[in-house]
Amino acid sequence: MTKIKKSRRDFLKAAGITGGAAGVAAVALASKPVKAAVPESGKSSGYQETEHVKKYYELARF
Amino acid sequence: MGRSGEDVPEGTNSPSHNEKTGELAIPEEDRQRANLYGLLARVLAEPMGDETLEVVRALEGQSDENELGAAFATLGTVAVRTPRGVAEEEFSALFYGDGSGGEILPYASYYLTGFLLEKPLAKLRGDMAVLGIKNSGISKEPEDHIAYLCEIMHGLITGAFNEPASLETQQKFFETHMAPWVGRFFSELEGAESASLYMPVGTIGRLFMAIEAKAFEMAA
Numbered sequence: 001m002t003k004i005k006k007s008r009r010d011f012l013k014a015a016g017i018t019g020g021a022a023g024v025a026a027v028a029l030a031s032k033p034v035k036a037a038v039p040e041s042g043k044s045s046g047y048q049e050t051e052h053v054k055k056y057y058e059l060a061r062f
Numbered sequence: 063m064g065r066s067g068e069d070v071p072e073g074t075n076s077p078s079h080n081e082k083t084g085e086l087a088i089p090e091e092d093r094q095r096a097n098l099y100g101l102l103a104r105v106l107a108e109p110m111g112d113e114t115l116e117v118v119r120a121l122e123g124q125s126d127e128n129e130l131g132a133a134f135a136t137l138g139t140v141a142v143r144t145p146r147g148v149a150e151e152e153f154s155a156l157f158y159g160d161g162s163g164g165e166i167l168p169y170a171s172y173y174l175t176g177f178l179l180e181k182p183l184a185k186l187r188g189d190m191a192v193l194g195i196k197n198s199g200i201s202k203e204p205e206d207h208i209a210y211l212c213e214i215m216h217g218l219i220t221g222a223f224n225e226p227a228s229l230e231t232q233q234k235f236f237e238t239h240m241a242p243w244v245g246r247f248f249s250e251l252e253g254a255e256s257a258s259l260y261m262p263v264g265t266i267g268r269l270f271m272a273i274e275a276k277a278f279e280m281a282a
Binding site: 005007008009011012013014015016017018020021022023024025026027028029030034035036037038039040 | 089090091094095096097098099100101103104105107108114117118120121124126128129130131134135137138190191194195196197198200201203205209210213214216217222223224266269270273276277280281
């Protein structure tokens with residue numbers, strides 16, 4: 001498990017995800033999110049069969 | 063920052079349980095993934111403004127040994143000779159066109175079905191509800207717009223919506239809603255006739271999406 005984690009991490013680093021130009025620009029630009037997607041109001045982790053959620057499914061079923 | 067999260071088990075590898083430690087618990091490479099998603103969301107949601115252009119212009123001359131870094135350096139070079147007005151025109155030509163849609167339609171539904179507002183959007187809305195994410199209403203775009211999906215990935219990684227999502231959750235979202243089409247989308251953006259500033263953006267997206275797909279495979 002830890003071995004897999006390490007190889008994934010090494011892969012991401014080697015691919016240039018961290019550091020370099022990618023790092024500089026991404027840090028600077030990600031600090032101001034677009035905020036088109038936001039959390040559901042209130043505490044909402046995981047699935048909750050609320051009216052709100054049901055409404056989503058209704059709207060989504062077209 | 064008064065909370066130290068003392069009731070959170072040490073050394074946990076499950077970010078979804080680190081509610082109190084929040085972003086501090088996110089490994090560096092994952093924070094950087096989130097940043098890249100944030101960057102893509104920003105430049106694909108709206109034309110680059112002065113601030114964004116200034117940031118990317120500073121990348122000119124950056125020497126990077128890997129492809130991704132090189133694409134960022136190219137973005138810097140193009141940005142240096144692109145005034146804001148021209149950047150706006152390019153964005154419009156690419157994504158809006160002359161009132162009849164731009165050169166590129168950056169929506170999952172379009173890429174997967176050939177039509178807008180189709181089943182992939184419905185499925186996405188269902189999954190968003192399950193994840194506790196809703197549309198803020200500040201964007202007129204449907205949720206299956208590429209910028210929107212990048213923002214969701216950003217939020218899943220950082221915990222902007224609830225708490226940081228597990229790698230499994232991130233992977234499921236990525237593989238369901240992005241992997242089937244984003245490679246094609248970014249390649250087309252890269253080669254679009256109107257793309258100058260967005261040519262390297264297309265390259266960055268294409269490379270990053272491939273890196274993501276491979277990294278998720280390694281974690282699975």
